[in-house]
Amino acid sequence: MRQFELSAPETVDDALASPGAFLAGGTTLVDLMKLDVMTPHRVLDINALPLRGIDTQDGLRIGALERMSDVAAHPGIYPVISRALLQSASQQLRNMASIGGNLLQRTRCSYFRDVAMPCNKREPGSGCSAITGANRMHAVLGTSDACVATHASDLAVALIALDAQVRLVGSDGTRTVALADFYRLPGATPEVENDLRPGELVAEVVVPRLDWAAHSTYVKVRDRQSYEFALCSAAVALDVRDGRVVDARVAVGGVASVPWRLRTVEAALRGSPATQASFEAAAEAAAEGARPLSDNAFKVSLMKRTVVRALLELTEGSRA
Amino acid sequence: MTSRLDGPLKVTGRATYGADNNFPGMAHGYVVLSTIAHGEIEAMDVTAAKSAPGVLAVYSPFDPLALRAPTSSLLGETWVPMQDRNVAYYGQPIGFVVAETYEQARDAAMLVEVSYRALPALTSLRDGLATAEDAPPAMDGSPPSLSVLADGVESIEDALAASPVVVEATYATAGQNHAAMEPHSAVAVWDSGVLTVYSGTQGADLQAADVASALREEPASVHSVNPFVGGAFGGKGKTSIPTFLAAAAARALDRPVKTALSREQVFTATANRPATVQAISLGAERNGTLNAIRHDSWSATPMDRSFVEPTSHGTSREWYSTRNLAISQKMVPLNIPPTTFMRAPGEAPGSFALESAIDELAVALDLDPIELRQRNNSAAPPGRDLQWSSKHLDECFRVGAARFGWSERTPQGRTDGDWLVGLGTATAMFPAMRFPATVGITLHDDDTAEVATSGADPGTGLLTVLSLVGGESLDIAPEKVTPRLGDSSFPAGGMSGGSTATASAGSAIMVAAPRVIDDLLALASSPGAPFEGAEVSYADGRVLGGGASMTFGEVLHAVGRPSITATGSSAAGEEMTKHSFSSFGAQFCEVRVHRWTREVRVSRMLGVFDAGRIINAQAARSQIMGGMIWGVSAALHEGLETEANGRTANGDLASYLVPVNADIPDVDVHFVEHPDTLHNDLGARGLGEIGTVGMAAAVANAVHNATGIRVRHIPIMIEDLLPE
Numbered sequence A: 001m002r003q004f005e006l007s008a009p010e011t012v013d014d015a016l017a018s019p020g021a022f023l024a025g026g027t028t029l030v031d032l033m034k035l036d037v038m039t040p041h042r043v044l045d046i047n048a049l050p051l052r053g054i055d056t057q058d059g060l061r062i063g064a065l066e067r068m069s070d071v072a073a074h075p076g077i078y079p080v081i082s083r084a085l086l087q088s089a090s091q092q093l094r095n096m097a098s099i100g101g102n103l104l105q106r107t108r109c110s111y112f113r114d115v116a117m118p119c120n121k122r123e124p125g126s127g128c129s130a131i132t133g134a135n136r137m138h139a140v141l142g143t144s145d146a147c148v149a150t151h152a153s154d155l156a157v158a159l160i161a162l163d164a165q166v167r168l169v170g171s172d173g174t175r176t177v178a179l180a181d182f183y184r185l186p187g188a189t190p191e192v193e194n195d196l197r198p199g200e201l202v203a204e205v206v207v208p209r210l211d212w213a214a215h216s217t218y219v220k221v222r223d224r225q226s227y228e229f230a231l232c233s234a235a236v237a238l239d240v241r242d243g244r245v246v247d248a249r250v251a252v253g254g255v256a257s258v259p260w261r262l263r264t265v266e267a268a269l270r271g272s273p274a275t276q277a278s279f280e281a282a283a284e285a286a287a288e289g290a291r292p293l294s295d296n297a298f299k300v301s302l303m304k305r306t307v308v309r310a311l312l313e314l315t316e317g318s319r320a
Numbered sequence B: 001m002t003s004r005l006d007g008p009l010k011v012t013g014r015a016t017y018g019a020d021n022n023f024p025g026m027a028h029g030y031v032v033l034s035t036i037a038h039g040e041i042e043a044m045d046v047t048a049a050k051s052a053p054g055v056l057a058v059y060s061p062f063d064p065l066a067l068r069a070p071t072s073s074l075l076g077e078t079w080v081p082m083q084d085r086n087v088a089y090y091g092q093p094i095g096f097v098v099a100e101t102y103e104q105a106r107d108a109a110m111l112v113e114v115s116y117r118a119l120p121a122l123t124s125l126r127d128g129l130a131t132a133e134d135a136p137p138a139m140d141g142s143p144p145s146l147s148v149l150a151d152g153v154e155s156i157e158d159a160l161a162a163s164p165v166v167v168e169a170t171y172a173t174a175g176q177n178h179a180a181m182e183p184h185s186a187v188a189v190w191d192s193g194v195l196t197v198y199s200g201t202q203g204a205d206l207q208a209a210d211v212a213s214a215l216r217e218e219p220a221s222v223h224s225v226n227p228f229v230g231g232a233f234g235g236k237g238k239t240s241i242p243t244f245l246a247a248a249a250a251r252a253l254d255r256p257v258k259t260a261l262s263r264e265q266v267f268t269a270t271a272n273r274p275a276t277v278q279a280i281s282l283g284a285e286r287n288g289t290l291n292a293i294r295h296d297s298w299s300a301t302p303m304d305r306s307f308v309e310p311t312s313h314g315t316s317r318e319w320y321s322t323r324n325l326a327i328s329q330k331m332v333p334l335n336i337p338p339t340t341f342m343r344a345p346g347e348a349p350g351s352f353a354l355e356s357a358i359d360e361l362a363v364a365l366d367l368d369p370i371e372l373r374q375r376n377n378s379a380a381p382p383g384r385d386l387q388w389s390s391k392h393l394d395e396c397f398r399v400g401a402a403r404f405g406w407s408e409r410t411p412q413g414r415t416d417g418d419w420l421v422g423l424g425t426a427t428a429m430f431p432a433m434r435f436p437a438t439v440g441i442t443l444h445d446d447d448t449a450e451v452a453t454s455g456a457d458p459g460t461g462l463l464t465v466l467s468l469v470g471g472e473s474l475d476i477a478p479e480k481v482t483p484r485l486g487d488s489s490f491p492a493g494g495m496s497g498g499s500t501a502t503a504s505a506g507s508a509i510m511v512a513a514p515r516v517i518d519d520l521l522a523l524a525s526s527p528g529a530p531f532e533g534a535e536v537s538y539a540d541g542r543v544l545g546g547g548a549s550m551t552f553g554e555v556l557h558a559v560g561r562p563s564i565t566a567t568g569s570s571a572a573g574e575e576m577t578k579h580s581f582s583s584f585g586a587q588f589c590e591v592r593v594h595r596w597t598r599e600v601r602v603s604r605m606l607g608v609f610d611a612g613r614i615i616n617a618q619a620a621r622s623q624i625m626g627g628m629i630w631g632v633s634a635a636l637h638e639g640l641e642t643e644a645n646g647r648t649a650n651g652d653l654a655s656y657l658v659p660v661n662a663d664i665p666d667v668d669v670h671f672v673e674h675p676d677t678l679h680n681d682l683g684a685r686g687l688g689e690i691g692t693v694g695m696a697a698a699v700a701n702a703v704h705n706a707t708g709i710r711v712r713h714i715p716i717m718i719e720d721l722l723p724e
């Protein structure tokens, strides 16, 4: 870790006035500083800022500095969100980590985390080590020739499924961006991961009201039962009436460069019977456009199966 | 139940491990590692590093610390860094930065610029199979290839051809890192010409000798101290790089020096368990009687060929009764980090292959896998006359089957909701050995005793065993015995390894105790002493004679001696010419595989073991549990991945997975207790390593039972079980 200067602004204006890396829970930032991947000269501890509060009156409004554990435990949070959170990291990390920081966490690609290796995301133009390297954990959707890293947040997958937005505050004022537009595909500029402008703060996450999202879940498939990132995950919400799917939300994680909404799967589900056969048929479209790498071709089939499992668990009740 | 004497210290953070020691004026070192797998270092630009804040010295092959590679009879030569410019693996120590603080040393290390002349690297075991070499002789001196053939049988091929049922398959096991909680580290302090190194090791006297040899110092001038060791598992048998570097730098700079590897560095700058490939053919009669076993093994080894995983010799050589046997061991030199012993070296990966193959044979014969094993139970290793001293493997299986509900198993497993459920079993064996060990027993005039040996307790429970066996041998309460370990100034205890410590040190205590008691009695009845001229005896911590009795402390007081000491030694002896020795066990496991997404979850596990007499039930159970969990880890989680360029792809604990609590159900451990006094007077055989043996096969066999899919490599991953 390099030497840095630490300050702790007490107002949003003060935070916006001084350039530096924002520190919330620090579970991404400090980790990457220790690895020399992020080397900010100035760090602004934003924990004193009033970016707090969980409001479930009309949809959800969650302050960016709310802790993952508090949000997961809050009554009135849609199940898909709290399940995504509870299957993230460990309890200790969830107690520390913030909602804003979670959405902005960096990829877990091991080449991104190793400064001895080329990585276009860390050092634009240096090359992508993962494309020819160990890429079992990497993405099959949304990738480019410059980067095949996944976005690792579980929460973001649930939020994308629910059409969430982020409220951003900068020195030019406030703006609200749909999370689906906030994340950027890597293309030729994998170092640009989102729409956040320099010095801009994530103030709040807004989830529009969706009553049938009470009927939602998050399934996470991973190499051990806890404390591990997803090989594949699925966030699903279903509006089922009289055995038919009226509406559906489906998004997947662990397989794509950004949290990945499956609108074609949703369309196929709409109007079809809530049965295993139609879930399987709809899930066939999940991996459309997938570009598997040497070690992760299995994610194509795993993705469909994860979606089917999530849909079944939602309609047949959990069968642990 | 006796609990661990060092438990409270460890769980409250009061146990001082090597790197917990601090001294005034102490400097900190940071190791620089190579970033190519093969080649030569052309230049190292250390200008920026040298002028970085706080830096005291930067060592490199161009300006090295003087070190020489030490050799020990047990472990061979130990490589020391910076003595030439060759790079043989990615992550090899090539430099050393010493600064006032750890952070300064680390930051400066990042400023070192290395230029290499890179050479082609061979890093894949599969690619190297074609150029495999014969392995050196096994630990017991047996040749890499050997066979035992029945009269009139020409070759193992003939024996297989004549077998009505044959199964043949090739298995692979991944390399593993010991990943002990305590990273390899050392604090080195010179004081009046004597060097003290505080550094976790499996043998303080061996480490002191290594360091003295490496620094060309007199053995007497190096003192090694490690009362606590934060996990070793074979990975702290050889003296580690930080120990050599801290010792040499402390001498060069005339300051105490502390050095610890980072977790990432532990993956390459120490030594790992090598990956293996194993081909097995089993030939059997229709009734299941084994006619032929062929087991050919290939082990990865680093370019210096310093260690080979002896999978064939460790298993098929001894495990089953068979008329014909042929085994071979080859090695594949690769540009990979060093390899070394890890818990059950040979037996752990070897048993994955052999016990999977036995399960495959049971399927081919449509025979219960326990039944098949029992039919081929051996009275002695094939081709040897020496019978097992005490073997109760049958009982382990019988007791285990009843305890586990084995009779409910069906050949196709069963389903429970969305979960496919299967049961698996496997045999576990681990040779019972003793290494040379000397123990000193001191009786004090306050009625306490001290039992000391230089060996180590890397979490095994040896410290507690010393007090228990010491108390028993001296006929006093164990609380009156202070056990002392981990100091090269104590009587030479050798290495805590090979699951030998309890048998070795325990036997030595049983030699030392009568000696010190004899000395006490002689003293008590000597002229001027309380029992002068009397017929004396000893019981219950007291000297008895002439109708009177005194505690040993009172006797010592009376004769004005604060203490008396005697030593006793033990080593493998005559018994080896009379019997074969091994511990035995039966492993059971139940797995659940998700119908859709194919995660494997272990839902129940049981191990039943025959390890002779159990000295400390709690510590014994913990050892076995830990071993069984290692087996689950090897089966489902753990595996070093080496990239084509030699880089370890998963060299940190974020990507090198070990099980978390949620992965491990309750672990049931049971012992069938039959003291083995043919092995040693204590009756105890080793049980440190056997817990991991067979477990990976039991998991894989359970996965097969649940899914019908036979995975012949570990770790087993989700993609191995996904139908197309």
Ligand SMILES: Cc1cc2nc3c(=O)[nH]c(=O)nc-3n(C[C@H](O)[C@H](O)[C@H](O)COP(=O)(O)OP(=O)(O)OC[C@H]3O[C@@H](n4cnc5c(N)ncnc54)[C@H](O)[C@@H]3O)c2cc1C
Pocket: A021, A022, A023, A024, A025, A026, A027, A028, A029, A030, A031, A064, A065, A087, A088, A089, A090, A093, A096, A097, A098, A099, A100, A101, A102, A103, A104, A105, A152, A153, A154, A155, A200, A201, A202, A203, A227, A228, A229, A230, B654
């Ligand atoms: C061992 C481990 C396991 C993990 N497992 C999982 C997992 O299974 N699933 C999962 O989803 N995540 C996982 N994580 C990631 C974890 O959830 C994130 O590290 C955490 O959510 C980040 O939040 P934080 O508050 O600590 O962020 P910080 O580390 O404080 O910040 C992260 C980044 O966001 C910026 N930032 C923070 N807050 C704001 C804001 N309000 N406005 C603008 N910029 C901001 C920071 O400058 C920094 O760049 C894991 C992390 C670790 C270390």
